[in-house]
Amino acid sequence: MTLKDHKKHASLVRPQTGNFGRNEWAIVGAPCVNIKLLANDVIQALSTEYKCAYVDASHNDEVVSLPGRLAAGACLEYVDQQNYHQFSYTSVSPFDIKQQFLAADAVFVNGNHHQANAQVVVIHPNKMASLQKRVDQLTNVQLILLAEGVDDVFEFIKEALPNWQAIPTYSLNNTEAIIAFFKTQLTANKPALKGLVLAGGKSLRMGQDKGALKWHGAEQRLHIADMLAEFCSEVCISCRAEQKAGINTSYNLLEDTFTDLGPYGAILSAFRHDPNSAWLVVACDLPLLDRQSLQHLTINRDASAFATAFKNEEQGFPEPLITIWEPKSYPRLLAWLAQGYSCPRKVLINSDIKLIQPLDEIALTNVNTPEEMKEIISHLEGSKIQP
Template identity: 45%
Template sequence: MEITLKADTGNINGLLLAGGRSKRMGGKDKARINYHGKEQRFHMKEILTKYTMKAFMSCRPQQLKEFSDQADLLPDSFIDLGPFGALLSAFRQNPNCAWMTVAIDLPFVDDKTIMHLIQQRDPSKIATLYKSKDTGSPQPLLGIWEPRAYLRLLQSLAFGKNSLRDVLEDANIKLIEPLSDHTLSEVDTMDELDIAIKQLSQQNSI
């Protein structure tokens, strides 16, 4: 199948990645955790909506009924491939715009994080991504993926690779520094959840 991409570097759609199974959280749905006065799926979607043409929440097809109260769901059409499949599904839905990805388990991502990402964006690259302070490696679940990334994702899939980190190997990307030490802090376990809630409470009280 031949894919024609149009060069429109101003277009960005938002993609909130919420299709995980939360196994390490004992089945507690990360999308429903309340960090900021409402469930994270609503909080983060509102932020993305402010800075993108349109914001979607990705999910597994089985979650459509569960999230029936969520606007603009984008179910995976590439099944059982995690965030890789979610991003591919987004590009299949619209291959001519860039996609800003934000994982549901990054509760410290705020307006400043998103604005900084957009300001630092380089449309000539495959993607603009935040860099881990610990490892220096890109965080593929928080960044802007340009339309040119779609073909690279499809090529990677054809070679049996379905990890976003594999796609980024030797890729022409732009790495940017996070605004704080907490920006890329993930919440994957109940212990991490307790720590994050305390840190956010302290942060909000300042």
């Protein structure tokens, strides 16, 4: 192997995030008080549907003393306040900061102090000089706002943004239009939905490959994949390396890259394949699952949650193996694995998810043993269910 053949880093698909989150806007060109007021109005309007976050900096000109036990030498202090939780650090890296914004759907940034992937430019006479100094930071301007008494864009902005006339431009006081703009952006940026059929288990209790059972005339893993195709932009069948030769090659096969972790590893493998899409994960041992149940799940999807799952009425817990896992759940799953946990249900129970009632509880019945298989065969023959 020559030096040119050597790769320093593994070839990984990186999540589409900015400095703080997937959807982030730096508001620049206005006094800080105006930026705070604008962010407050937008966040208040969006927070019923989306998880919003805000980024700013201290405006104290003097050196601020370390709070609490940080002054005594602690590197971290956590305070459980009555209405909120507060973490204080002595130091934090950009990677650490990004971890704190995993749940956020929209991050609004005071652009006078921090940068973001997208920008909102305010044309304000009092900040003209400050904005001119930051003109190189205007790499993805998506909205222009005119302060009160302003009816045109600065000339240097026109020069820096040749397409400035195509950028939506509103009055800074037109809060309704500004909120509508962000709602449109967040709707357009909703992660695509892909499907994953969990078929990589060893089926030890069944004694034969559960994914190859033909409940409805075709192998169950293919039957599930065909149903998912109606709701998903792409469908993959999760499998072990040794299974690939026995599965129809006209289907997308996704080999587990997180091995010996069961379904948990399959879900992580899917996110490793595409960390920017949501994954509708369905186990292959659900012979009574029907189109109506999948439609009910997708219609009620909450992309702002970590996941959308059915509630198991008998246990009261979420069903992890017929669940829509959002992209924001990927780093959370990895973090749980780092703490020694590999139970997807435990992650769901301890996360902010949307839990919905199934249309028919029997559709979520899974089959793991020959005895359970006989019962399902009798049920199918008796009811003549059409999937």
